[in-house]
Amino acid sequence: MSDLFASTEQNFAPVNRPLADRLRPTRLADVVGQEHLTGDDGVLTRMIASRSLGSLIFWGPPGTGKTTVARLLAGETELAFEQISAIFSGVADLKKVFESARLRRSQGRQTLLFVDEIHRFNRSQQDSFLPVMEDGTVVLVGATTENPSFELNAALLSRARVLNFNTLTADSLMSLLERAEALEGKPLPLDDEARAVLVRMADGDGRASLTLAEEVWRAAREGEVFDAEGLQRVAQRRAPVYDKGQDGHYNLISALHKSVRGSDPDAALYYLCRMFDAGEDPLFIGRRLVRMAVEDIGLADPQALGIANAAKDAYDYLGSPEGELALAQACVYLATAPKSNAVYTAFKQAFAAAKEHGSLLPPKHILNAPTRLMKESGYGAGYAYDHDAPDAFSGQDYFPEAMGRRQFYDPPERGFEREIRKRLDYWAKLRRERGEGA
Structure with a gap:
């Protein structure tokens, strides 16, 4: 029986520790990156x-x-x-x-x-x-x-x-590969271009770079040196580190959003493609583009929301890969559009005022009076129908009396909101002249 076990043991090669484990530093100073x-x-x-x-x-x-x-x-x-x-x-x-x-x-x-x-x-x-x-x-x-x-x-x-702890740079990963070659006593069978591709495949992960190196050594025949295409065949390209429910997801969508807000179409396209490459749901990206249109562009370019919505619908209709171009087009449009968060800011201020002041009754002159009792109580009394007024503008105050007139929306002198600013300034002038509101 013992001879049987002995012969069985001889059939198995000794178990080799993974390269990453054998290459672990023994001093803090040897830690790379x-x-x-x-x-x-x-x-x-x-x-x-x-x-x-x-x-x-x-x-x-x-x-x-x-x-x-x-x-x-x-x-x-x-x-x-x-x-x-x-x-x-x-x-x-x-x-x-x-x-x-x-x-x-x-x-x-x-x-x-x-x-x-x-x-x-x-x-x-x-x-x-x-x-x-x-x-x-x-x-x-x-x-x-x-x-x-x-x-x-x-x-x-x-x-x-x-x-x-920082993602390892290309230089740090190259240094790891050199240490691996010294430990193994032989060079990686890769040409210079393939070596650089392996570093990109590792995506800043030192353990991944060493695992890929082991795969290359196992696959190479005597005297064989892989080019970039050969490396792709051997390694079956490692997907980028990206968890759609975790930090990678939020980091990239944040980078995309801020690049659009910062009017940088090239950076925005880069992060858009990073998300496509990592397998992000394009409809999620489409929804975020719609959000950017209303949060960061608003009425500075009223077409932005329509274009973002149309791109989302186009992807939904065409699917991948054709629909991705529609999202890219919308991304570039939003990045190059004039920017304004005036409506976004006004909405937040108005919402805060609504919560602060509770259930104030609107002024009676703008309330309907479907019953005689309501008419006798002053509902609808003194309402000025704007279409009958000069410039179709009566200048009446529509805020609750206890609250007083407020200004939430303050459009900047950019894009289409420049024209809206002119209208608001003109109506403010008419209000002052007619002695109403303000």
Whole structure:
């Protein structure tokens, strides 16, 4: 029987650790792309030098070194290292970790508790960290790819410092690939163009770049060197990092909206295409373009809303890819249109006034009087029919008497609103002349 097991074991090759794991830095100074944290003058370097490490939240995209840095911190500060993932852990797991940390503390050693994906813990689970953070049982290091301001409890955030991990630059990823070649003792079988394409495929993710490099080495035959097209075949292009329910989604739609508002059609088109490429729902983009038309352009160009709506409907009718051009056309139109948020601002002010003043009765002269009692009460008395007045403008005051006349809409001297401004100024002049309102 033992011979059978022995022969079976010989049929399996030894398990190789992934390249990304074998290439993990052993010193903070070796971490690539986070020099603002781990460099000679970095935040973490200073903390270690001062021997005052507090609880931390690492916020950044995948593959930027959050787990590696947490491990190195524990080593540099001689703390016990415990790691859990919020995806796989529950209350029972937390209790066990806390008990182990308390035991170590009673023996004179503190624990660095690294919690991956900490934002996935619910509010009560996050609150459970507070006592062990406050009494020094653990130094908490939480890692998250999501904005901590939205995903973590205020109480937890108040006890931890948030450190940003940056997406790795092309130079940082190239440096990682060079380290991988040194470790493997052979060059990547890629020409210069393919090497640059691999870096773009990694999309700022160091772990992804090393995984892609491993795939290339596995696929290459003796003496074979891949060009960009060959790399595409081997690697089956990795999709951009983009979660339609998370930060990537909101970052790109924010960038698109602000580029349109800032009248930069080139930047707006770039972010529009980024969202298309990442698989965003084009109808979601269409709805946001409609929102931009009413929020940032308004009556400066009254056609903007119609064009945005038409583009959304065109996509709905044509589908992809033909309909995407309609959204691109609307995007450029909105970016190049004159901008005004005057209606948006006026709406917010009017809404605030409506909430503030409650159920004030409109002035009686503009109320209908369908019954004799209402007529006798003064409803409709003194109403001036505007079409019978000179310039079809009576100048009457339509605000509730207790509130007085207000001005919410203040059109700028831009686009079509320049003409609206002229009309409003003219009507204001007539009001003053006729002694009504104002």
